[in-house]
Every structure is written in C-alpha cells, then in structure tokens.
Amino acid sequence: MSPRTPKPADDAALEGGRRRATINDIARIAGVSKKTVSRVINRSPSLRPETREKIEAVIAKYGYAPDPQARGLAFRRSFLIGLIYDNPNPQYVVNMQLGLLDGMRGSGFELVVHPCDRGSTTLVPDIRAFIERQKLFGVVLTPSVSEDEGVAAMLREIGCEYVRVASVAVDEASHSIVTQDRHGGLLAGRHLAELGHRRVGFISGPLTFRSSHERRGGFEEGLSEHGLTLAAEHVAEGAYTFESGLEGAAKLLALPNGPTAIFAGNDEMAAGALHAARRAGLSVPEDLSVVGFDDFQIASRVWPPLTTVRSPTREIGRLASEKLIGQAGDDKRDPADRLPSLVVRESTSGPRG
Amino acid sequence: MSPRTPKPADDAALEGGRRRATINDIARIAGVSKKTVSRVINRSPSLRPETREKIEAVIAKYGYAPDPQARGLAFRRSFLIGLIYDNPNPQYVVNMQLGLLDGMRGSGFELVVHPCDRGSTTLVPDIRAFIERQKLFGVVLTPSVSEDEGVAAMLREIGCEYVRVASVAVDEASHSIVTQDRHGGLLAGRHLAELGHRRVGFISGPLTFRSSHERRGGFEEGLSEHGLTLAAEHVAEGAYTFESGLEGAAKLLALPNGPTAIFAGNDEMAAGALHAARRAGLSVPEDLSVVGFDDFQIASRVWPPLTTVRSPTREIGRLASEKLIGQAGDDKRDPADRLPSLVVRESTSGPRG
DNA sequence: GGTTCGATTGACACCGGTGTCGGAGGAAGT
C-alpha cells in the first residue's frame, strides 16, 4: 500500500540476522554516506581515523561484507580467478587447485575451474569467451596451455591479468612462475650416477611440452657431473602416459646393451616402465633401477615404491594466486621449498655385479 | 567537457568489437525498450514473435551476451554452482568436476570449487559464508559432507538449491543422486563366489561413510546368492587409505584360517592389500585374490592390475549439475550407465587347489 | 459505435556497490 516500507521493519530483519546488511544499512546506522563506507571497504587513505573506526565498528557489529556482484558490476571486473588447464593428471590438477586456494584464502576471491583442450581449433576464442563472460579478475595457466603463445597474446590483448606456470620463464617475471624442472632432472641424473650406473636411459614426455626438454636437460647435466652422457639410442619418446612409459621402457630393454637404469619423465611412465621390466623378467631394482618424476600417490602405491622427484605443485599454486591478486611480497619462506627434491624409495640401487 | 559523450563514438567501438554490447545497445538498435530485450533473454512468453525475432537478430549480429554480474545483482542470485567436497581422492574430485561441467556446458553457469573439512567445528558456518558471499545459485555435495545433516539443514534454512551425491537416498529425490554402491558390492561378492572362494574377507572404509556400509551390504548379498557368508573375523575396518588397506589386509592374512580373497572398499586400500600380500610372501592372484572399488587409474598401474568395480563418477556429476540447474528431464540414456560395473583384470582367480 | 479485455510493451525504480565532482570546514598565509 504505502509507497515505501517503513525502515524499522527492515532493521528488525537486520538485527535478527534474517537479512544481510548492505552498504546502505551500514551508512545509515553509522550516520555517514554510502560513499564513505565504500571508502572504508576500499582502504581509501583520505579518511579521518575516527570516521574509519566508527564505520568499522558498525561493519563488525553487523558482520557486513560487500556484495561481490555489485562491486564487480561497478568495477567492471569480477572477483573470480580462473584456472585454465589441460594437464590430464588428476593429482596435479587437485594439488594445483589446493595451492591456488591457499593463496586466495581470506582475499574474497573464488576459484573457477576451466579445463580445456589445447588441440582444439577454438581454444583461444573459448578461453576468451570464458574470461569475458565472467569478467574474470585473472587467470592461472598451467602446462601445457601455459606454453601457448596464442593464448598469451589474447590475454594481453584483452588486458586480463594472468600468471603462467611453466618449467621455463615463458613470459616476463610478473607473469610467470617457473617450476625448475631442470633442477629435478639434475637430481635424478646425479642419483643414478652416484649409484654407479654407467648406461642410463631416459623416457621423455611429449616433445611439445617444455618440461620434457627441461627434465632431460637437467638429467644430462647431472650425469655429466660424473662424466656420463646420455646415448641417443637410450632415449625413448613417450607421452606422459602409462602406456607410453611401458612401450618406451620395453624398447630400451630390448636393446642388446641396454641401460641398467631408466629415468622416466613422470611417475605414470615410470609405473609403465615397472610393468615393462616385469614382463621382460627383470626385477627392480636389482636388474633395473627406475626413477620417476612428480611424487604423486601412484609412486608409493606401485611395487617397488618409486624413487622419484617431488615437485612442489601445491606450493607453486599458492605462489601463482598470490602473485595474481598482488598479495605476494613478504614471502619469508625458504625459496628452497620451491625446488624439486629427490625422494629415494626402493626402485633404485646400484647396478648388478 | 560536454555532459555526455555522443552516442556515435560508442557505436563505433561497438562495431569494431572493442566494446561488448549491453542490453542498452541492443534495445536502442532494435528500437525497443531494454525491458523488452530482457524479456527475450528470459524467454518470457508474452512477446510477439516478430518482436522476438527482430531482437534476436540484433543480439546475434552483435554477439550480445547478458552480464552475469548485473543479472545476478538484480536476481539476487549468482550463476555460480559450488562443488563442496571433502573426498581426498584426486581422481574422484577431478572426475566429479568434469561431470559437473559436462552438465553445465552452454548453460551460462560456472563451477566454483570449495574443498572442506568435515571434522572442522566451523564446517557449517564456513559453507554458509561461502554460499551467501557469492550468492551461489546452488551447490553439489559429495561424500562424505553430502551425508552431513547439519549442512543439509543449513542449506534448507537459507533456501539454497542443492544436490547431495551419496550411496543411499539421504534426502528427497529432487535433492539426491544415489550412486548404487550396494550394487557394486554385490558384483564383487558374486564374482568371488563364482570363482569358487569360500573364505572371503572385507576391508571396509570408515564406518562414518555410508558407502562403507553399502558396499559391504551389497558384498554380503552377492555372497549369499551362492550360500556364502562374511565371517565377522574376516572383516577389517579401514579408512579408504593405502596404509589402512595394507594394515587391514595384513591382519586378515595373519589369521590361522584366513581368507583366500579380499574385497577392499576402494582401490587405494586394494593397492595396500597387494603390498601386504607381497610382504606376507603371497602371490596374487594365486594365493590371494583382491578386488577393489572405483577403477581409478591406480587400479591398472599396480601389479597385478586390479579387478575392481567401476563407479560412473563423471556420469553422476553430469546428472547432479543437470538436476541442479533444472535441465534434467529428457534423459534418453540407458539408466544402466549409472550402475557400477565389474572390471575383471588380473588380481582375481579361483582359490589354489 | 462505445466498452471491455487480454496481450504487448515501456517508464521508472531498484539491486548494491563505485567514480566524479563539488562543498563544507579548518589551518595557514598576508
């Protein structure tokens, strides 16, 4: 009937917690304009401390939190972070998500996931539509989409914040996080060399992945520290899949003077190598040592448990989201936490005899 | 200088694709009010077909898509779906996410992930804050949070749409998707009985998970079809973890007249059972048959590859999101697709002798 | 032919925030 509901009724709902407070409520109760409340929310410096405190008290009392949608509408930008990935390994994806969420906690941002297919002809427009539709604040890209320059160019063009996680610096420092895969490969190479192996093999990931080259490069570096080299015929090209690891290892083991140790580009392929060894009647580690990469769950579930390189995926994820929302800065943690490390289990030993 | 920028300049940006069209642009160009454009977006029935077509043509020409934030603000509800989970298995989580995205494709909704800890004392308020902050359209809950009545009560109280994925109907049909774990257990029981085993063991998941009871119940049902029963001393309580599977199996294998076959509540525990058998000097399947549940990657990576029950997680996820956004209905797929199925590999055979 | 009525459509306020700009008020300068 009456043109406007009387305010007291609204306030009752507010007090009772049946209605969330809005900026108007806070402004009215604190006796200021909504713009001033907005200034408190956005940490504007030009505010008298008393005013700020008065408003903060009211905000605290009513548990007010600004509506991200309304704020986003006015800002022309949402408070959502997109994770764009094409890595099919579930554990990688989940660890990355957990890390991203670690870095976003308490920031008011949310994580929206967006798997994609790098082989798709509509990759770039699809990602673009995703970003523009939701007016994403920014995106995190992981390998191998993170290595796609077409996608990166589009992101720059539309002015979307982004962080690319990759095994080498594929972009300027503010836009990339490097995973130091080379260092991981080096640890694997050193380990096998130190155990006394002379003939070692390598099963690479797909050559379209930078990490394949980095892991191999580091591996060769580790070997060379001990005067060893990686013979070309002892390298098999895999695809980061179990089956490709099985086939690659089978090929190497069929060689007349094959390797006594194999470094596989990831745990999945190392598990395949274990199966290949079993089929060839070889026991691990006595007849063949195997080293993996990632230290995902599978590494400790297979038999024998895999010696592998642990990659700090979750930590990397945390860094990525912190960098994206500009909360980086005072990172007091040891940078060594971000380096891959070697986890020695039972799949490696010195060569027989 | 001038109070308003002349429109022509804006239109140039629009034509050039440098500016996204808004409802105002469409209305102006189509020569109608924005409210009428809004009506075509929302499929309002009271619109003359010619008007609708005229507007749709303009929308198509400019590739207009409504801004979810603005729409959400007016609707007091976002177009985000939350996935709330506490299942620590990466593959489960990723498959579920993929399934949810399958069901949401083209609907304009996005998926926001929210892992949680069911043991936390602030579980309910945390989830509530998550939902209210983003004004989520709805949420999907997976085990075991999906079985929490406190969470469900809160969801009903705040009027949030939700779908609970669980192994039994924990809520009314419109709010739950049941995974038929009992049927999966039955397949495992039948399989082992048909192979000729007489003494079989079971390693359960945590008793706080409904699925633990369902899988066991189905298993016993399958056994009983062949006149077998599950002896109480042949049951070990696990926790769905590799280690608990290892310990549980070790306990059963140490029994004087232990089981010749073990059904583990999931693949992780089955992998643990494999390790326990190896440590006990038993070979699988000759001395011990092992059956898992889930058919995650690990099942085919261990040695011997596991006979296991495949759960259609991705399919379940698709159903969940379709139900949530009300796109269910004409599902012409075979309902049998949603039933667990048995995948026979090399970890099972008849008992020795 | 005037009236009634349902089907279409538009004007306007509103969702809950932010940007712009101008005004009030006190301190400092002359």
Place this chain on the structure above:
DNA sequence: ACTTCCTCCGACACCGGTGTCAATCGAACC
C-alpha cells in the same frame, strides 16, 4: 579579517540487468 588551500565527505549518476505497474492497442463484446 579575508583569501587560499587542503582535507574530508556527500550528492548524484552510473554499472547492466530485472520487477512493478501502468499505458497502448486491436479484437471481441453488447
């Protein structure tokens, strides 16, 4: 005492949609 300047704050429009309600229109009615 009168400017001048700076600090702090509010009025108002706007972001891009939707809800409400009234206006318009042609067809059907008496």
